[in-house]
Amino acid sequence: MSAPLATLDDDRTYEEIYSQGIIVDPAPHLEHSVRIKNVKKSFGSFDVLTGLNLNFVDDAITTVLGPSGTGKSVLLKHIVGLLEPDSGVVEVFGNDIWHISEKERQEIRKRFGVLFQDGALFGSMNIFDNVAFPLRKHTKKRESEIREIVMGHLDEVGLTRAVSKYPGEVSGGMKKRAGFARALVLNPSVVMFDEPDSGLDPVRTSLLNDLILKMHAEHGGTYVLVTHDIRTARKVSDYVGVVWQGKLIHYGETEEAFNSDMPFVRQFLSGDSVGPLGMD
Ligand SMILES: Nc1ncnc2c1ncn2[C@@H]1O[C@H](COP(=O)(O)OP(=O)(O)O)[C@@H](O)[C@H]1O
Ligand SMILES: [Mg+2]
Numbered sequence: 578m579s580a581p582l583a584t585l586d587d588d589r590t591y592e593e594i595y596s597q598g599i600i601v602d603p604a605p606h607l608e609h610s611v612r613i614k615n616v617k618k619s620f621g622s623f624d625v626l627t628g629l630n631l632n633f634v635d636d637a638i639t640t641v642l643g644p645s646g647t648g649k650s651v652l653l654k655h656i657v658g659l660l661e662p663d664s665g666v667v668e669v670f671g672n673d674i675w676h677i678s679e680k681e682r683q684e685i686r687k688r689f690g691v692l693f694q695d696g697a698l699f700g701s702m703n704i705f706d707n708v709a710f711p712l713r714k715h716t717k718k719r720e721s722e723i724r725e726i727v728m729g730h731l732d733e734v735g736l737t738r739a740v741s742k743y744p745g746e747v748s749g750g751m752k753k754r755a756g757f758a759r760a761l762v763l764n765p766s767v768v769m770f771d772e773p774d775s776g777l778d779p780v781r782t783s784l785l786n787d788l789i790l791k792m793h794a795e796h797g798g799t800y801v802l803v804t805h806d807i808r809t810a811r812k813v814s815d816y817v818g819v820v821w822q823g824k825l826i827h828y829g830e831t832e833e834a835f836n837s838d839m840p841f842v843r844q845f846l847s848g849d850s851v852g853p854l855g856m857d
Contacts, residue, residue, distance in 0.1 A: 594826055595853075598628050599828065603816050604634045609633055610633070610670050611632070612667075613630060613665070613667060615666070616664070617665055626651060627823030628823070636799060638813050639817070640809070641804075642819050643803075644805060647821060647822070650771055653769050656769065657689055687715055688767060689769065691771070692757050699744070703743050704751075705731070705741065711759060726762060733758070733792065736755055749776050749777060753773060767799045769803075773804065773809070774806040774809045775804075790812075790813055807846055815830065817834035819845065819846075821841055827842045
């Protein structure tokens with residue numbers, strides 16, 4: 578059974594929305610390459626996603642906001658096909674990704690770029706080789722061509738002087754920028770970011786956010802960003818979805834989320850200690 582369709586002027590009570598979640602599509606007239614339909618996922622007796630519905634708008638930047646431990650990373654792993662839902666559908670480019678072959682799933686994965694929390698670089702490869710890795714693995718391009726593409730991307734993220742450094746020799750911000758360059762190197766249609774702001778100071782966070790906006794403006798693509806950082810969400814997003822207890826409870830244009838009067842959304846976006854969100 579799927580959740581009832583909610584519109585932006587939903588007249589259900591907050592309690593109903595919290596318990597059932599919503600399907601709000603902030604831009605139903607636009608394309609959606611990634612759709613999450615009533616996805617449930619538990620680990621043992623612990624229910625993480627409890628009926629999540631979320632369509633991502635193509636060529637926009639959508640942020641999924643939620644407290645730590647709400648299942649944001651678990652959601653991204655479902656989109657890239659690393660985790661299989663217990664029920665529900667993960668639809669990518671029109672395919673239910675768990676009703677196709679592993680080979681087809683792998684083909685779809687090549688159209689994704691993912692920036693994991695720590696950049697997930699290979700410690701034994703320098704920055705250049707890390708960024709070149711997807712090209713060497715998935716294409717038959719000549720080394721001269723690879724060099725040109727890699728250097729182009731490293732230039733865009735401001736790392737041309739760090740090409741021969743190893744991940745252990747550069748700062749957290751540089752690792753993230755290298756991870757970003759690597760995520761973009763195959764010209765992905767969908768780029769996902771897992772807490773790009775984690776472990777960065779406010780200035781570096783702000784610089785990375787500028788970079789996300791610049792790269793999106795230059796290369797386009799559907800950007801899906803998960804974070805608990807409210808400032809990041811406000812700065813980079815076209816749309817904001819708020820997840821709580823494994824469900825989507827608000828979804829709309831960024832300003833709208835920040836003007837929401839739903840108690841949880843208000844509390845979370847203002848960082849207030851008073852409200853439905855407690856310590857547990
Ligand atoms: N592979 C796994 N096995 C068991 N529990 C997991 C697994 N992956 C995530 N979890 C649990 O699911 C919950 C949500 O995790 P996660 O998606 O990482 O949260 P966050 O929103 O902070 O990214 C956490 O309580 C985490 O411990
Ligand atoms: Mg996480």
